[in-house]
Amino acid sequence: MDINYQQILTEIFAETKSLKGRGKVANYIPALAGVDPNRYGIAIQTLNGETFQVGDAMTPFSIQSISKVFTLAWVFREVGEKLWSRVGREPSGTAFNSLIQLETENGIPRNPFVNAGAMVVTDFLVSCSKSPLTDILDFVRTLSNNPNINFNETVAESERETGFRNAALINLMKSFGNIENDVNAVLDVYFHQCSLMMNSLDLARAFLFLANCGVNPWNNERILTASQAKRVKALMQVCGLYDDSGEFAFTVGLPGKSGVGGGIVAVIPNLLSICVWSPELNQHGTSLIGMKALELFTTKTVISIF
Numbered sequence: 629m630d631i632n633y634q635q636i637l638t639e640i641f642a643e644t645k646s647l648k649g650r651g652k653v654a655n656y657i658p659a660l661a662g663v664d665p666n667r668y669g670i671a672i673q674t675l676n677g678e679t680f681q682v683g684d685a686m687t688p689f690s691i692q693s694i695s696k697v698f699t700l701a702w703v704f705r706e707v708g709e710k711l712w713s714r715v716g717r718e719p720s721g722t723a724f725n726s727l728i729q730l731e732t733e734n735g736i737p738r739n740p741f742v743n744a745g746a747m748v749v750t751d752f753l754v755s756c757s758k759s760p761l762t763d764i765l766d767f768v769r770t771l772s773n774n775p776n777i778n779f780n781e782t783v784a785e786s787e788r789e790t791g792f793r794n795a796a797l798i799n800l801m802k803s804f805g806n807i808e809n810d811v812n813a814v815l816d817v818y819f820h821q822c823s824l825m826m827n828s829l830d831l832a833r834a835f836l837f838l839a840n841c842g843v844n845p846w847n848n849e850r851i852l853t854a855s856q857a858k859r860v861k862a863l864m865q866v867c868g869l870y871d872d873s874g875e876f877a878f879t880v881g882l883p884g885k886s887g888v889g890g891g892i893v894a895v896i897p898n899l900l901s902i903c904v905w906s907p908e909l910n911q912h913g914t915s916l917i918g919m920k921a922l923e924l925f926t927t928k929t930v931i932s933i934f
């Protein structure tokens with residue numbers, strides 16, 4: 629049976645609007661605090677080339693932690709299994725910026741999506757690349773098939789000025805010998821990757837290589853082996869939403885990645901990728917409407933990986 633995605637998006641949009649006002653826009657990064665809480669968009673990109681969208685799907689927003697999937701894919705391709713000697717593959721059950729486990733676990737972060745783990749991945753990137761910012765920007769532009777994507781220097785600078793927890797996490801890891809490069813050099817790249825501005829359609833497109841067994845559908849370039857793509861999706865499933873990952877698996881049932889800018893991207897292997905953006909967050913830093921919209925999406929389409 630053919631699924632009418634446009635009709636489903638329109639229904640979801642109407643059914644979730646009443647949740648506006650229930651969450652809170654992230655304000656611990658001052659430059660994010662001014663985002664209009666009423667923005668709301670959803671975009672779908674299918675592997676057979678169709679796109680569907682509703683609301684503010686073409687408005688760029690700060691992708692924040694969604695960028696951790698891009699750096700992970702770049703570094704995984706470059707260094708392979710070596711990655712796992714310095715970062716784990718288990719859910720943390722803690723907030724994305726928690727320091728608690730890091731000391732008792734000797735500076736090895738639980739997974740590549742908590743901030744500490746993402747900074748280890750970025751440290752690999754800095755070690756492997758002569759110009760990490762250019763490389764990651766080119767990578768994201770190619771994956772999304774949009775050459776106009778850029779960093780937001782105001783957001784990056786705002787996070788650098790206030791990123792005391794991230795500085796604490798990276799310095800603690802440095803003390804355990806798990807950061808190779810200068811901590812400020814790694815933080816600078818990390819804050820820039822988080823500041824990337826993309827719209828919902830860009831993000832749905834940029835994650836399509838994961839639905840496509842690791843091959844970028846825009847130019848047929850293999851980014852990851854099928855097995856590596858499987859692993860990245862598995863990590864998204866178990867830790868892509870930090871201490872909300874169990875709830876996301878339970879209610880949505882897809883591998884996903886959230887960011888405190890209010891975006892969530894989810895992948896349906898061999899079929900499509902979907903991105904929802906709504907800036908108001910729940911207490912775990914997940915877009916409140918985004919999570920509900922994706923729950924409705926898998927319920928209405930009756931497609932999930934479970």
Ligand code: GLN
Pocket residue numbers: 691692693694724725743787794822886887888889913
């Ligand atoms: N840049 C943010 C931080 O490091 C990313 C957090 C997120 O999106 N979950 O705190």
